[in-house]
Amino acid sequence: MEQFAVKPMITFGTGALAALEELPGERVLVITDGFLAKSGLLDKVLAHLKGRTVEIFDQVVPDPPIDLVAKGARALADFKPRTVVAFGGGSPMDCAKAMLLFGKKLGAPGEITFAAVPTTAGTGSEVTSFAVLTDPVRGIKYPLVDDKLLPDQAILDPALLAGVPPAVTADTGMDVLTHAAEAYVAKGASPYSDALAEKAFTLAWENLRPAWESKGESRARRQMLLASNLAGMAFNAAGLGLCHSLAHALGGKFHVPHGRLNALIFPHVLHFNAAGKEAAVKYGQLARLCGLAPNPRALAAGWNRLRAQLKLPDRLAACGVETRQLHAALDELTAAALGDLCIPTNPRSAPAEDVKALLKELA
Template sequence: MYKIFYKTELCIGKGALKQLSTYKNEHVLVVADPFLKTSGQLDTILANLDASNDVVVFTDIVPDPPIETVVAGIQSAGGRPISIVLSIGGGSAIDAAKAMYYFAKKQGIFSQAILIAIPTTSGTGSEVTDFSIITDAEKGTKYPLVSREILPDVAVLDADLVMSLPANITADTGMDVLTHAFEAYVSTNATDFSDALAEKAIKLVFEYLPKAYKNGQDVEAREKMHVASTLAGMAFNTASLGLNHGIAHAAGAKFHIPHGRLNSILMPHIIQYNANVINRGKQPIHKETAARYQDIAKLLGYSASNPALGVRQLVEAVKKLQKQLELPTSLREYGIASDDLAQYKEEIAEAALKDKCTATNPRIPTSLEVLKILENAF
């Protein structure tokens, strides 16, 4: 037996921001990316709120939000009886708002509040997940906060908010979507429900991410990628993730590579490791996982006549997509020095093994195997 829980009310499509006009006489804590404030986009979004609401805005958000940001955000409410925590932005803003919401409720603050998420990137799926990633800057470690309590009550998906997203961020966040879908599909917790969500997300990414990257004003591509992000988020919120994210969390805390870009660099190596189709030695192919990757390759139109070929064709498809998006394909190409990798690789490997995402990876990795993946990705 397994259980599936979908809590978030989704408001999707053009004009979805009008949902904000339904809230009246509320005390609202807005947690938003600072760029939205400087660009004026935040004012445009908040103009949908009724004038009867008491609104306080917190925009001191940085990538990989540290614990200190969470504390500062709670304090910014100034003792108000917050009834809505409204998060607007990319994964960092939504993750920070989730953590504020969680810890404030634990302290008896914001006790009656609901959580609303408005993503302005098409990548993290954070608007429909019970995950939040917070950084301990002093230790250089990322901590996943996982609790059903931080699932947003409402998510507003309005593609108008991502039309001006720069091409490089479109690529990075889009590859994060793909990683979410791939990992959910081969997760040890995968179900028919998560499979359906992941399969649709994968098809949308391969068809529409290159279009959104090439032409940011392609409305259809933007809308499809926004939906793909949420579908993949729903998939991994049910099935969880795997080693790709486990390593990305650990290495990202050390090297500060954009999360989606790091996931992309690792992706071909993780696929090959999980399926065990190269340098196998005496170990046989990991048939079940390879067959899952074979299914994805077939979904994308490849012949994939056997599992090993399916895995190779899927890796080729990923590399072709990376080329279309002009993404780096190695840590070295991104700019990581060999000395830096040597300094941190042991620590990264140990942190990756402890990461909660790694627990549902289809192969149970050893420290030496993670080190080998890092070396291959370099």
């Protein structure tokens, strides 16, 4: 017996921010980062929260560290909001989820409505029970997976993506493709997650480069926002895999943007997984849906072409990670990848020697 469920209520399209006005309670905590707080975008959110007592936690940084989450959880418990709004990309989303989880243990009210408003098309975090925290001292990323992390409402307004720089569009967009592709072949895949993954992948494949090339609001950016959301639902149900496990390990150690890592790692993991017949067939199906020859090799080649078009690196050396640094950290990185919560749903078992071999390929 299998089950499939989607919790968040999703409001999407032009003017979706108006849904903020329907959120309950008089006390609202908005969790975001310093850039968004000063960019003018936050004003669009606050305009729909007039008449409420609003507190803003704008200290989120990329790859939220554990000590920041602890500070935020204490602030949340002290403020006692009825509603929490996470506003931003993956980092504010992850930080908000963890703040809520731990804030309730510190005395925050048990009943808090959690709304997520993404400003990038990448993580899909607004519809997932995943969050990733960082221990900067040990250089390790810790994925949290708990249904308690799921937002109650996701609000997708494409106008918020108008000012996203091309480099961020590229990084986050490749993350969307990786989410969809990994979910499609994951051990937890089902007909429901497959439908979401197929749609997410083809939408992103068609629209990522136009979104990267466009300025301001565009149809391609709107489609990427939807693709990100669909991919999030897909991997939340099916799981991810070895590509994300390696990206978490490398990102925690060398602080390379997550989507950029996925973009260069995925073709290597694709070839590894394609040694299994079922994964090979499904990679071929994705290739066919994108107008490519229906086999894994064609999908990997198309991926590499797209990555080059987006001016993303194809080796860790181009990300500032020297070969000697990588080799010196092989044991540490392998242990981190094998201990990652994303690896159990990879379609093919990955012994330590195979993980090390894949890491060496990335140098």
